[in-house]
Amino acid sequence: MAHHPHGLRHDLEQMELARIAQRRRALRMLGGMAAGALPLIGCGGGDTASAATTGTGTGTVSSCSAIPGETAGPFPGDGTNSNSSGVVNVLTQTGIVRSDIRSSFNGLSGTASGVPLTVTLRLVNTAAACADLAGYAVYLWHCTADGGYSLYSSGVTGQNFLRGVQVADANGQVTFTTIFPGCYSGRWPHIHFEVFPSLAVATSGSNDVHTSQLALPSSACTQVYGVASGYSASVSSFNAISLTSDNVFSDDAGVKQIATVTGNVTSGFAATLTVGV
Template identity: 30%
Template sequence: MNAHPQHDDPDNDDETVGTLLSRRTALRLLGLGGAGLAVGGGVLAQGTLAQRRGSPPGGAGGTGASGAASLPGCVVRPAMTEGPYFVEEELRRSDIRRDTTTGQVSAGVPLTLTFVTSRVAVGACQPRAGVLIDVWQCDALGVYSGVQGGGGDFLRGSQVTDARGRATFTTVYPGWYPGRAVHIHFKLRPLNAGGQATGEFTSQLFFPEEVTDRVHARAPYSRKGRRNVLNAEDGIYRNGGNQLLLSLTGSPEQGYKATFDVGLNIG
């Protein structure tokens, strides 16, 4: 999938692309009007969805806030490129650390990532069940399973959101590979009664640099050395990644948790 073209003006966001809500439409539905349009910064992709704010910044050992953490309710986040490493596994599971072909569990600092999907309605976000969520990422040394000449299926998996619109994945904090900042890929596909996808949204999640510094100083990450691209230097992050920056609670010793709330009005 190719990256979507970007708006140069963050206020030039009132175009609806396909069946995805524009930022302006989402704010209008939530009763925020134009007051919130300048909040949050970043460059918006044309392919966007309305997204609720994630877990609050701070907490014990936590740090980092999304680019629009001061906005209540639903705002808009950018779609991002799928990249070359997506594999249609149909591997339904919550703990994605284990490679089912070898039984080996990916080493690294534990990360619990919860998605909460909603439908943006007038004045509120309503929980949305039946959304297939795919997650895929590299391991602590920057390797993806099933690609790059290798096999396996570690650090890949999918789940369908429950009646509360929730799906939680147990994984590890990602490592890095040349040319990219630290990130996790995700894809959202609403399913109909027959289990067929009726829409698709793909993007990436990013991590606060100060947390990554602490995590990557530990084994096995430290074997890879210092990453060569920070968020601000990543061409994909620069196109709205600050709006996809996770707020984390926890520590390298105990692991981290993050919640990512998504208002999805496609399908």
């Protein structure tokens, strides 16, 4: 499997993130002046972890910063690039809004096999005291157990599984039922996602307000690769990669993107990550 290099889209995202960060700093300074120059409490700066204290809807986030913007890679299926048949966009297809993304939809059949994984993302507003972002939409996708991407990779071009959209609830949460992704050459095990301000505009990757990736912790990967059926191809790839050598997470070793994962191969895993937007 080829590498997923940073490209023009990534560069533009970084420029936009820098512009937004500069504007937020200016607004915070004005806010501090208006409040008697008292410091803002709630959101951390760019050098803090993405969430100091996280919950699952009933807890709180005491400090947060924007999760790093990352490339969508060559396999987003969100209308921003093409596969062998032309431009492909699952975001406009019937059935894309779903929580269980293991099977194909919109007239396609097929189910991705692998160790069960539940992914929960909690969206918080870094510019508003880490308030939950209810009503935002998330498009999430990732590779199969053997490292292929539906719609693009050999053997699964006729499938669109492992892709789906969910709308954040009152607690800013979205949850997907899927499988533990494999590890392919040149990349640390990861899951892609795009954040949109609403479901109504989640029709193209060009409309997203943030694109990033979730990194799976080494401890969970070693439980799956070489142990669970279907993941044998991941062993050598995983042994040859690290967070610091990965071409996406290497800038900060993925510190703000590593999910908290619990569970085991027999019962399945649950991954959670607070996403500062």
